Amino acid sequence: MNSSTGIGIEAVDLVKTFGSTRALDGVSFTVPTGSVFGVIGPNGAGKTTIMRALLDLIRLSSGRASLLGTDSRNAGPELRRRIGYLPGELILEGRITGRRLLRHYANISGPVQAGRIDELADRLGLDLDRTVRTLSKGNKQKLGIVQAFMHQPDLLVLDEPTSGLDPLMQQEFLSLVREARDAGQTVFLSSHVISEIQQVADEVAILRDGRIITVSGVEALRDTAIRHLRMSASGIDVADLHDRLFPLAEVGELEVLPTDTGAEATAILTGALSPFVRAIASLTLTDLVVEEPDLEESVLRLYSDANAQPARQGLGR
The missing domain is CATH 3.40.50.300 (P-loop containing nucleotide triphosphate hydrolases)
Known part of the structure; x- marks a missing residue:
């Protein structure tokens, strides 16, 4: 390396x-x-x-x-x-077995440790003695993974x-x-x-x-992902609970309703969780559910945001 x-x-x-x-x-x-x-x-x-x-x-x-x-x-x-490379569109055909095909790849990629190919095949549940053309899409993908990893x-x-x-x-x-x-x-x-x-x-x-x-x-x-929230508290009115949560929730995603003893809210929170914890620290909670951050939903929103601008590119570790 x-x-x-x-x-x-x-x-x-x-x-x-x-x-x-x-x-x-x-x-x-x-x-x-x-x-x-x-x-x-x-x-x-x-x-x-x-x-x-x-x-x-x-x-x-x-x-x-x-x-x-x-x-x-x-x-x-x-x-x-x-380098080990696995293409997105893997095309493997032929009458040779997976074992012979991997041996051919090993001649190109360089030395492969003894037993390494069989170890990888066993872990992936791949039969190396079947001809390539008879393999399913999933097993062809396994063959591609083995060829990428086998020479470490x-x-x-x-x-x-x-x-x-x-x-x-x-x-x-x-x-x-x-x-x-x-x-x-x-x-x-x-x-x-x-x-x-x-x-x-x-x-x-x-x-x-x-x-x-x-x-x-x-x-x-x-930390920047969104979280779905459901909560209720006693001894608080709708306006006060709304004011506490509104800065933390996306506009249009916050709903606060009155209850017999206080108010309840559903919301989608954005960003880190600590500001939310501080906002509700003094409340008397009767119910609280905060779901795990939904990265997929967050990323899909980035895809669909027509106004998204490219961020600074680079890891900046």
């Missing part, structure tokens, strides 16, 4: 156009070595384009990218052997890696990602499944229309 710089990936003002379409529009970010960087975005946001541009599978219109301290445009065999690369670039996997195998895959990070490997993965990113990523970028809306740590993203 690139211990000399501590940077696994550096992307600076990436721009990619296809005719009149601007697929990437000035994307910048930095991924420290030994960390997991996730990219969330709807279909067409530019996730796959970023990955293919980083690997120089498509040439950038402008901007620059480096992987493990090397300009990606100068990526020769030595650098490519240090310094950098993993994984595009929608859990596509086609059942929930149990999705969790096993996420365990592989955590183990890779713990071993000092850098992982760059994309997904439209926010819960996956939440479970494993150290940093997450939210991508829309080829631009990064925000880059944040998962915990920081949780």
Whole structure:
């Protein structure tokens, strides 16, 4: 790994156009070595384009990218052997077995530790002795995961890696990602499944229309997420409870009603929880339910906000 710089990936003002379409529009970010960087975005946001541009599978219109301290445009065999790549549209066909196909990939990627392929296949429930053409979509995806991880690369670039996997195998895959990070490997993965990113990523970028809306740590993203609230208190009138909660709730999402002994409220809270705790500290509560932060709802709101502006791009650790 690139211990000399501590940077696994550096992307600076990436721009990619296809005719009149601007697929990437000035994307910048930095991924420290030994960390997991996730990219969330709807279909067409530019996730796959970023990955293919980083690997120089498509040439950038402008901007620059480096992987493990090397300009990606100068990526020769030595650098490519240090990378494990799983494309978003994995096409595997043929009459050969999965074992023979992985042996072929191992000749390209470099040495694979004895027993490593069988270990990964066992964990994923993959039969390596079946011919590739007879495998289901999920089992082909498992084969792709094995080829990406088997040579224990310094950098993993994984595009929608859990596509086609059942929930149990999705969790096993996420365990592989955590183990890779713990071993000092850098992982760059994309997904439209926010819960996956939440479970494993150290940093997450939210991508829309080829631009990064925000880059944040998962915990920081949780602090800015929204929470659904239901509460009631005695000895307080509707106006007072409304005034306490209104600054913390999105306009139009707060409802306060009278009860026999006080007032009750339902709301969607935004931001950190501590201001809400301070606001209700002196109340006599008779009921309180605050749901876990809904990251998916928060991210979807960012997607749909027509006035959202790109945030400062970069991790700023």
